[in-house]
Amino acid sequence: MKTVAVLLLAVLPLCGAVDIVCSTTARSLTDAQIEVQCPSGCATEGGTVWGTGTYTDDSSVCRAAVHDGKIPISGGKVIVEKKPGQSSYMGSTKNGVTTNSYGSWAGSFVLTPVASVVLQCVDKATSLSASTTMVQCPSGCTTPSYPVMGTAVYTLDSSICSAAIHSGVIPNSGGSVTVEKWPGQSSYQGLSLNGITSTSYGPYSESFVFRVPAFKILCGEQSRNLKSDRTLVRCPADCNKQSDSVWGTNIYTDDSSICRAGIHDRKIPSSGGLLTVEKRPGQNSYVGSTQNGITTSNYGSWSGSFVLIQTLAEVAESIDCSSRGNAFGEDNITVQCPDGCATSSYSLWGTMIYTVDSYICAAAIHAGVISNAGGIVTVEKRPGRASYQGTSQNGITSSNYGSYPGSFTFRGLLPSSPEMIQCSTRANGFKEENVTVQCPAGCTEQSSSLWGTTVYTEDSMICAAAIHAGVISNSGGVVTVEKLPGQNSYQSSSQNGITSSSYGSYGKSFTFHGLSPMPQTLQCTDDARILKGNVVQVFCPENCDAENHRVWGTGTYTADSYVCQAAIHDGKLSSMGGLVTVEKKPGQSQYVGSSRNDVTTHSYGAFSESFILTQAPDEFLG
Numbered sequence: 001m002k003t004v005a006v007l008l009l010a011v012l013p014l015c016g017a018v019d020i021v022c023s024t025t026a027r028s029l030t031d032a033q034i035e036v037q038c039p040s041g042c043a044t045e046g047g048t049v050w051g052t053g054t055y056t057d058d059s060s061v062c063r064a065a066v067h068d069g070k071i072p073i074s075g076g077k078v079i080v081e082k083k084p085g086q087s088s089y090m091g092s093t094k095n096g097v098t099t100n101s102y103g104s105w106a107g108s109f110v111l112t113p114v115a116s117v118v119l120q121c122v123d124k125a126t127s128l129s130a131s132t133t134m135v136q137c138p139s140g141c142t143t144p145s146y147p148v149m150g151t152a153v154y155t156l157d158s159s160i161c162s163a164a165i166h167s168g169v170i171p172n173s174g175g176s177v178t179v180e181k182w183p184g185q186s187s188y189q190g191l192s193l194n195g196i197t198s199t200s201y202g203p204y205s206e207s208f209v210f211r212v213p214a215f216k217i218l219c220g221e222q223s224r225n226l227k228s229d230r231t232l233v234r235c236p237a238d239c240n241k242q243s244d245s246v247w248g249t250n251i252y253t254d255d256s257s258i259c260r261a262g263i264h265d266r267k268i269p270s271s272g273g274l275l276t277v278e279k280r281p282g283q284n285s286y287v288g289s290t291q292n293g294i295t296t297s298n299y300g301s302w303s304g305s306f307v308l309i310q311t312l313a314e315v316a317e318s319i320d321c322s323s324r325g326n327a328f329g330e331d332n333i334t335v336q337c338p339d340g341c342a343t344s345s346y347s348l349w350g351t352m353i354y355t356v357d358s359y360i361c362a363a364a365i366h367a368g369v370i371s372n373a374g375g376i377v378t379v380e381k382r383p384g385r386a387s388y389q390g391t392s393q394n395g396i397t398s399s400n401y402g403s404y405p406g407s408f409t410f411r412g413l414l415p416s417s418p419e420m421i422q423c424s425t426r427a428n429g430f431k432e433e434n435v436t437v438q439c440p441a442g443c444t445e446q447s448s449s450l451w452g453t454t455v456y457t458e459d460s461m462i463c464a465a466a467i468h469a470g471v472i473s474n475s476g477g478v479v480t481v482e483k484l485p486g487q488n489s490y491q492s493s494s495q496n497g498i499t500s501s502s503y504g505s506y507g508k509s510f511t512f513h514g515l516s517p518m519p520q521t522l523q524c525t526d527d528a529r530i531l532k533g534n535v536v537q538v539f540c541p542e543n544c545d546a547e548n549h550r551v552w553g554t555g556t557y558t559a560d561s562y563v564c565q566a567a568i569h570d571g572k573l574s575s576m577g578g579l580v581t582v583e584k585k586p587g588q589s590q591y592v593g594s595s596r597n598d599v600t601t602h603s604y605g606a607f608s609e610s611f612i613l614t615q616a617p618d619e620f621l622g
Contacts, residue, residue: 017077020061022046026080026109027057033081038062040075043096050102051089052320057082057107059099067097069131070111079112087327090320112178121146125156125179125208132180137161139174148198150188153376156181156206158198166196168276168309169210171230182207182336183375193310207376217258220244223306224254229279235259237331240270240293240420247299248286254279254304256296264294267310270420271331271380276309291429293420322347325356325363325408331381332411337361339374342395349401350388356381356406358398366396369410378411421462427510428458433483439463441476444497451503452490458483458508460500468498471512484509525550528559528582528611540564542577551601553591559584559609561601569599572613585610 017035022042029036042062049059049067065071065078073096086108091101113132121141128135138161146159154163164170164177172195185207190200219239226233235258244257252261262268262275270293282304288297319327321341341361349355354363364370364377372395384405390398419435423443439462447464451457456465466472466479474497487509492502520536524544531538544564551561551569567573567580575598588610593603 022060022062024061025058026055026061026082027107029061029080029082033079035077035079036061037077038065038071038075040073042066042075043073049097049099050091050105051086051099051108052092052094054083054086054089054108054110054319055099056089056102056105057085057109058105059109061109061111063097064099064109065111067092067094067099068111069094070113077113081110081112083108083110084328087324088320088322090322119161121159121161123160124158125154125160125181125206128160128179128181132178134176134178135160136176137164137170137174139172141165141174142172142195145196148196149190149201149204150185150207151191151193151198153182153185153188153207153209154198155188155201155204156208157204158208160208162196163198163208164210166191166193166198167210168194168274169232171278177210179208179210182209183373185376209376219257219259221258222255223252223258223277223279224304226277226279231277233258233275233277235262235268235272235275237272238270239263239272246294246296247288247302248283248296248305249289249291251280251283251286251305251307252296253286253299253302254282254306255302256306258306258308260294261296261306262308264289264291264296265308266292267308273332278307278309280305280307289429290422290424293422293425295422319360321359321361323360325354325358325360325379325381326406328379332378334376334378335360336376337364337370337374339372341365341374342372348396348398349390349404350385350398350407351391351393353382353385353388353407353409354398355388355401355404356384356408357404358408360408362396363398363408364410366391366393366398367410368394379408380411382407382409423461423463425462426459427456427462427465427481427483428508430481434480436478436480437462438478439466439472439476442474443467443476444474447498447500450498450500451492451506452487452500452509453493453495455484455487455490455509455511456500457490457503457506458486458510459506460510462510464498465500465510466512468493468495468500469512470496479512481510481512484511522564524564525562526564527561528557528563528584529609531563531582531584536582537579538563538582539579540567540573540577543575544568544577545575545598549600549602551599552593552604552607553588553601553610554594554596556585556588556591556610556612557601558591558604558607559587559611560607561611563611563613565599566601566611567613569594569596569601570613571597581614583612583614585612 017037020036023046043066046060046063049064050056055064070078085106087104089102091099117135119135141161146162148158148163149155184205188201190198217233219242239259246256246261247253282302284301286299319335348358348362388401390400419437421437423446443463450460450464486507490503521539545568551566552558557566572580587608589606591604593601
């Protein structure tokens, strides 16, 4: 029996603006996010302000809004969003207001303008004049296809509303969102998300992202406690280690843990992240499954459901050159570095992986992910290390250091951690063609669902297959699963304490990276053109030297040559047949015939494709 518990999440819809005075501070406001109306004259009165972009919560809201360019000196509406405290705040002079620098402070806030521009689906960010603009998108911007270049960060000539759907911040029915212009990037990555396929692109001079308020929730938070039908939330790290219940697959009961469902649905990693929660009507039944290391349960009829939308809006922090990795509680955070941080590099220890108290922006320049002109980076926390190696790179010299309890690197700089799975996880639970996973110990005892040898049916258990294939032991380990086309048959065998079963034709297969697939059996008259793949192990029958010799070349052969005869000619096989590896090569301008090993090959002129032969791997030679 499921237990119903109610926990109200404080989510304030942005309704009418609250009138405040020039001296009002952010911490005097009771809500985490609120729209306020500032009076005129706050540029010269109202109290002290500390920070730039992100301000201490005892700063004057309206003076900070003028300083940040979110309202004019005549006043106006602005959205105040509270943030965690920072280790330091950098002062500056902007728009006639001078703010002060400060050290560590317990609470912060950022500001978003309230001006709204009504858009059409075709409108691009190049049409916006302000650096930050709230816009209203119409419905139906997924079709026809509007140009979108990038993922999370988009080229300035991309369609705003289509990009907003792509990043998951609004549905296809439209909605309001804040567009924030950012510097140009050296490249933009295309991706298919939420019904829209964006395009990859090279360097572009300007970019934009979406600035959206995300509500921080706990691992056990449930969708029925959210007031809105569609809510952007930020999940913390390590919810996969919690015990909060989840019912369903892809669509979940509304009393399920949102964050654990997000990991199960592969919308966020175990380190947490952004999710858009969309409420749905109840279902007659919910089917449980095991995915991404989380097992959900079956359930019958339930009154309310939710689905999760992958959301890549970069809720970024504008930081200064002295911001350190330990200033943020999140495991992953995207930040904007200003220009000129190469001169603020004296607090920097390590290379590629840095001590968590190193300067973020100096580290980013040192690592080569941005230049001294600044830019956008995503900081990823890592465990501490026994030592850190200093180097000189990109105009910055970092220092050596010994043991330190915490580290950070940057997204894309190092490989991500493998995904933890269970002994019962099957390869058809992953959509990716290649995925790296961590198997637990003891999977030899859970090997009942295993068909094949070296190449396995896609519904076989991954970890049992990995032990059977010899790529890990029963103590577990990391393996990379590589999807393959379906086979006509799968051969059983007993290896490494596990016996697999035979099977007939199956639609999809998998093997492991570095493990050669089972060889393809050839006839004496088969040529290399029938082989799928550029490097293929094949099994040749005996007596292929007795056939008519249709082979052109010596060492390198035309692609229409008989493979098994060429293997005998090349000395890789005898007339008894056996295993050989065929490697396809580009065509040659000429091929020279010769007589070797009782096979005579022919000369030929130019031909479009070639192949060479090598000895098969030892695992196939017994």
